[in-house]
Amino acid sequence: MPRQTLLALALLAALPLHAQQAPQATSPQATPPGSAPRHQDNAKDKHVKDLAGVVVTASALQDTADTLSKPTEVLSGARLDENRAATLGETVSSVPGVQSSNFGPGVGRPIIRGTDGPRVAILSGGLSSQDVSTVSQDHAPAIEPFLADQIEVLKGPSTLLYGSGAIGGAVNVVDGRIPDSPIDNGFSGRAETRFFGGDQGGNTTMARVDGGNDRFALHADAVYRHAPDYTTPDGRQQNSYIDTRSGALGGSLLGDWGYVGLSASRFNDEYGNPGEPGNPVLGERGVYLKMHQDRYEAKGALNDLWGAGNGLRFSLAHTGYEHTEFEGGQPGTIFRKNANEGRVEATFGSRDGWQGALGTQLSASTFLAIGEEAFVPQTSTRAYGVFGVARRSWDGFQLDLGARVDNVKSSPVDAASRDFRPLSLSLAGGWTLSDAWKLTLNLDRAERAPVEEELFSDGPHIATLAYEIGNAGLRKEAANQLELGLQYQADWVEAKVSAYYNRFDNFIYLADTGNTWYWEEGDQDLPVRQWTQANARFRGLEGEASFHLARNDSGDWDLRVFGDTVRATLANGGGNLPRIAPARLGAQLRWQHENWRAALGATRTSRQNDVAANETPTAGYTLVDAHLSRHFDSGNLSWELFADGSNLTNQVARVHTSFLKDQVMLPGRSVGFGVRVFF
Structure with missing residues (x-):
């Protein structure tokens, strides 16, 4: 494919065929599997600087990002600060292979390698966010990006650890609401306020405080966001406002034995649907x-239970969710969900031999819709799964194995229930070819159980x-993915590129029947x-490279280039799949000198011509x-003063993945x- 070929050449042409010996980037020591993470930096440095080798909490063996064979990106430090946005999808959209859905500025769900909805899991601290954002494209995830310590993006099938809803990938938001280590100097925190002018007004204000000692730690946070209707190059986008309020309290008992803690959080959100602006x-x-979610969590880790570095991690959550869709100021459809989820992981082995983890995950939820747009019946879903992973490293080679089996039962009111048993298998290898080059190969077989809207919906869905x-x-949907990755690291450049082919069996999609139904109200x-x-069939290419152009008295100069493309079609000449994210190619020039930072970038999103019927x-x-x-x-x-400019030209x-692309502009x-x- 021409776009994929051009992208590969652009990323690889600058790399030398014969790598010179390059100093390896120093990384903080990874946390032993099953242990409570060690604090690596003081609070202000952790949020101002980008840290190499950040521990990926979504990994069963608590690896650093640079040691994983699976394609994983972590946003933290300054890069996360500069990318924070009102929605999770927009916040992570700078990651190659990741774009955002759009139903106005209040709704943005991550799209990973062309897959979204029930194929991409949104996690909070490793547990599902338990909202109803997969049911309809106008439903927002109940996640606040401004409170994240780091955001972990797992690209490709992640069902091995997180079950049926992660067949396309997962995005894990780590917020620190349950402290897992002592607080530096007994007290730390951060606060931020930002105001927007030009075509996107409003403000966002957040605050976070952590305190305690070696035996206990407490946490509190809050966010307030107000954004009125924004302006496009063609005029004001009516009914595009957002009002968000979120906050949490948490605390933990700490010790050499590990930690155990509790948290309580609330998320309130109100946003307009610009596709139905009314008549001002x-x-x-x-x-x-109007959305309201209350969430209660318990988490803990017990260290060195059966040998150094081996222990137990556990987490529990109860979530109560409700949102009401108002039409003409009057309540219309109400969506409710109550969910409980639990997870336990145990780790074994040593870094000199085989390492492994065994775990189980259980969840129970009830979904209910009331009103004229209640196109999905009340449904109870029960799921449990068991999984195991194993790893062995030899000189220059790393092997990762994994398997998981789930049982999922969906029971609608007044209809027969359905049972599914998804099975997932994974094989991954990483070859260190030299001090600078690394090759990875991933083979995955992942299965997904259909969700309630795919099984039982029957009615008008006005949002679409x-x-x-x-x-x-x-039947069960199955993804069979082959991925090949290449990484290069030297003192003047770091680069990585991945190519993947994903064959879906029994891919579930919404097809036109050719019939119509008269909507009387509309x-x-x-x-x-x-x-x-x-x-x-999904096939794609993605990559990025960071070039260190200069280190001199004028400052540090870096150039980052990235790109991604995905092609998705039905097999046997069935045509294109709808709303597939278009190809992108971007570049950003960064400068840092003493206490100054600056960046200028441009991202080209290609025309999407590969459309469905x-x-x-x-x-x-x-x-x-x-x-x-500064x-x-x-x-x-x-403290830091900053200014951000977007869409400066x-x-x-228009977002191709949006149902509202013809009515709504960015x-x-x-x-x-x-x-x-920072303090």
Whole structure:
């Protein structure tokens, strides 16, 4: 494919055929498997600097990102600060292979390698966020990116650790609400406020405080966000406002034995649906959603139970979720979900021989919709799974094995229940070819059980302007992925590129039947679509490279280039799959000198012509962004002034993956200013 070939050449052409000996980047020591993580830096440095080798908590063996054979990205430090946005999808969209859905600025779910919805798990501290964002594209995840310590993106099948809903990948938000290690100097925290001008007004303010000693630690955080309707190059985007309030309290008992802690959090969100803006001239308010979620968690780790570095991790969560969709100021459809989830992992072995982990995960949830858009019946879902992973490293070679089996039962009211037993297998290898080169190979067989909307839906789904019909006879969906990765690291460049081929058996998708259904309230015919299955193929390429251009009296100069592309089709000439993310190619020039940081970047999103039946192409666009910050230190207090500019050339940009792409544009030129304080 021409775009993939060009991307590969652009990323690899700059790399030498024969690598010179390069100093290896020093990484903080990885936490022993099953142990409570060690604190690596003081609070202010942890959020200002990018740390190499950050521990990936979503890994069963608590690896650092640079030692994993599986494709994993971690956003932390300054890079996370500069990418924080109102939605999780927008926050992680700078990662190659990851883009965001869009239903206005209040809704943005991660799309990983062309897959989204029930194929991408959104996790909070390793447990499901338990919202209803997979049921409909206008439902937002109940996650606050501004409170994250780090965000871990697992690309490709991740069902091995996180079950059926991670067949396309997982995004894990680590927020530190349950402290797992002593607080530096007994007290630390951060606060931030930012204001937006230009075409995207509003403000976001957050605060976080941690305190304690070697025996206990306490945590508190809060976020407030208000953003009015934004402006596009063609005028104001009506009913695109956001109002968010979120906060949590947590605490832990600590010791050499490990830790155990509790937390309670609340997430309130209100946002407009710009696809149904109402009529402001006549005083008619558009459709908007009010979300409320309460979540209670318990977590812990017990260290060295059966030998050094071997122990136990466990986590439990109860979530109560509800959101109401208001039409003309009156309550319309209500969506509710109550869920309980538990997880236990035990680790064995040593780093000099075989290492392994065994675990189990259980969940129970009840979903209920009330109102005219209740197109999915009340459904109870029960699931449990057991999994195991093993690793062995030899001189220059690392082997990873894994297996998981689940049992998933979905029981709708007044209909027969369905039982599924997904099985997942994984084989991964990593070869250290030299001090600079590393090759990885991943083979995965992952299965997914259909979710309630795919099985049991029957009614008008106004968010997508369609009448949806489920299929209770759906079978398990299976992904068979082969991925080859190449990494290069020297003192002047770090680069990595991955190519993958994913063959889906019994891929579940929403197909047009050719029939229509008359929607009386909207006075229009809606297309009738039914959930069906067919084999599908996903193949793609992604990569990035960071070049250290100069280190001199003028400062440090770095250039980052990245790109991704994915092609998704039904097998046997069945045509393209709908709403597949278009290819991207981007570059960013960064400069740092003493306490100054600056960046200027541009990302080209290509025109998407590979469309499904009854789907229209979407024009390409180029977004130019910039960042400038100045850091100050004063005793135990550090603070940072910053300015961010987005879409500086005021481009018309429409998101191809959105059902609202013809009605909703991305914001035009916008500039934001703010201050961060670390203590």
